[in-house]
Amino acid sequence: MSAASIVAAGPAHAAVLAALHAATMGENAPGAEGWSTAWVARLLALPGAFAFLALAPGEPPEPAGFALCLPGGEACDLAAIGVLAGRRRAGIARRLLARCEDGARAAGARRIMLEVAEDNAAARAFYAGAGFRAAGRRRGYYRASSGAAARDAIVLSKEL
Ligand SMILES: CC(C)(COP(=O)(O)OP(=O)(O)OC[C@H]1O[C@@H](n2cnc3c(N)ncnc32)[C@H](O)[C@@H]1OP(=O)(O)O)[C@@H](O)C(=O)NCCC(=O)NCCS
Numbered sequence: 001m002s003a004a005s006i007v008a009a010g011p012a013h014a015a016v017l018a019a020l021h022a023a024t025m026g027e028n029a030p031g032a033e034g035w036s037t038a039w040v041a042r043l044l045a046l047p048g049a050f051a052f053l054a055l056a057p058g059e060p061p062e063p064a065g066f067a068l069c070l071p072g073g074e075a076c077d078l079a080a081i082g083v084l085a086g087r088r089r090a091g092i093a094r095r096l097l098a099r100c101e102d103g104a105r106a107a108g109a110r111r112i113m114l115e116v117a118e119d120n121a122a123a124r125a126f127y128a129g130a131g132f133r134a135a136g137r138r139r140g141y142y143r144a145s146s147g148a149a150a151r152d153a154i155v156l157s158k159e160l
Helices: 011-028 037-045 092-106 121-129
Strands: 005-009 050-056 062-070 075-083 111-117 133-142 151-159
Touching (some): 005 092, 011 037, 011 062, 037 062, 050 092, 075 092, 111 121, 111 133, 121 151
Parallel strands (some): 075 111
Antiparallel strands (some): 005 050, 050 062, 133 151
């Protein structure tokens, strides 16, 4: 199968980004509320926000993953990155992250930062391999929808 293509996403893609967020982030998003289309559109309207979509080849191409970054001066915030379960381990997140890093550098950021659930082994392995290092902890950052205990987030940072 040929590789997915990575394209810049804008407000017109808010619905597909929200759907990808719901399908990929699950318990790995803070809070239980998810991202509505309107919320994604609001995020993308923030000055300096940017996002990418991964499209798997097809007619029409099929959304396979996404990433969304928010500006934070010297520290760009990778707010979310997710790849559909059936499309994982094909390098899509690595390529999405590379585009985010390019975008952050172009915006003048010196580092890229994010939160990851302490028990999200796949994402932690992904970020460690991509050169992120632990920079802090946010206690109870991931509130569970089901009454289970809240989980801590590890703050990760990578110099650009
Ligand atoms: C984390 C996530 C984005 C990785 O996406 P992906 O497209 O499968 O990642 P890639 O194929 O680009 O992986 C790149 C490297 O990261 C590491 N990696 C990725 N997934 C891994 C896993 N499940 N276990 C161990 N290492 C993993 C590997 O080193 C991999 O390289 P390799 O496949 O050559 O060994 C994906 O698992 C996902 O969407 N998870 C749910 C959402 C989520 O948790 N997002 C992050 C929230 S902070």
